[in-house]
Amino acid sequence: MRIWIFSTPKQAARVLAGDIARAIVENPRLVLGLPTGRTPIPLYRELAALYRKRAVDFSRVTTFNLDEFFGIDGDDPRSYRAFMQRHLFAHVNVKPRRIRFLESRPPDAGSECERYEQALRRAGGIDLLVLGLGANGHIGFNEPGRILVARTHRATLTAATRRANASLFGNVLASVPSEALSMGMATILGARRIVLLATGQRKARSVERLLNGPITTRMPASFLQLHPNVEVWLDRAAAVRLDSGH
């Protein structure tokens, strides 16, 4: 895995936005996989700035979000769909029909997950998948535990993840859904290029384990070690536990 360390989250976001813009210039039909969370917000701000400067055109790009809460309305302001609209899609020219999401309240969760996998296959797979990192080592909503699920599935959230997401729900833990739909580990590892973005000291322990620890379902991000084209983009705070050799 290649590791990039930047002095601040903003600098990492700026360079990554430039990198994504270049990838879109090279392939205007790029299929992008996107995360939610606090970490990618500066990245989305930089992408919007590049769009305003006409440095990038998203009109033929397709996006697939990694995950969505289960059981809340899609237009609920707390949904990941609404989050993406606020932070990215309202500010750039991705065509609404090319913005793909898992439905948060599908009639049948199993068929919804299958539909998503099919849509991904039909789009030709993900060219560039940007990932955040849960402080507990999760990616998407693939939580640490005894097992991992290969494909898009309905997932139960751990208490730690529900606490980490509580700010979206007015800091009321009881309001945070206990389930979500998420791409699975094989869906994630099927992306041609993966960029994991982690900033802040809260992520330092997971970053160290994902890079240097054993591959284990207790640290879902460690499975990225199996992928031939992964980059880990960090700020100094997230990199504090790595040797200076990195």
Ligand code: GLP
């Ligand atoms: C949520 C998302 C993850 C994301 C994680 C980290 O749980 N499902 O995809 O990576 O939050 O969030 P943050 O960037 O706010 O630390």
